[in-house]
Amino acid sequence: MKKTIYLLGFLPIWLSAQCLDCNDKTKDWRIAAGVTLYNNTQYGSGYIDNDYRPLEFNLRYKFSNNHVIRMSLPIVIKQKLDGSIVNHPGYYGNISLEDYYKFMLSLGAGEHYQMIEHNYNLYGTALGYDYNYSITPAFSAFAGIDFAYYYTERNFDYNGIAYSLSPDNYVSKMYLLEYVQYNEHIYECALKPMAGIRYQYQKLLFEISLGYMFFNYKHVVNNESNKYYPNDNQSFQESEKITLPTIGIQQQLVYQLSLNYTF
16 A cells, blocks of 8 residues: 555656656757758869759767767769850950950851760768857857868860851851860868857757868869861861869858758
């Protein structure tokens, strides 16, 4: 009988503890995995327009109350790009269309391009660490650093036609047909100190950060072409590999918003 009384007296306390446990929706997390909703990181050193942002996976591992290991994996496989940046070798895109037209007239030549393939691939990883300081059960602030390596490949294949314009009778005459495969490879290393805030709602973890990225990159171009000159009935194959000079350490203010699921 006494045991029954003790159990009945203990039952409300036990139920209350269970209820508090059920209402605790901000339990501490150990692993968080998710994706980046938006950032302005210059993958490929800003070579790819923001309209073609990569999908970036994130992983966070909190091995103690204040210490977090970070990892991010941006990846793109054959993302199609619009348009063409192929121009006459004497045109670098920094003059107006009217001036470019005058330039072409001065050469007495014209060119036409038909794009066949235009895409890019991106692979990379960012590894880092941050110190996490809990402000409330739901909010925490953090500061840390990421070390990143990114590889960007941009490919485009096109058919080209070039013709000359006779100054006497203004009759155009085709003098070159070509098929070109143009591949660019960008190898980028980056260092990013950052600080931010995390907010946890049940199993979801929102993360926003602001950082300053220092990066450097190597730019290599492979260009292969098959050329045919109808007037001389001659064809040539050409291949070249160009390593563009580096321009030193670059800097960028970066921000990121991520959504993760906690375990």
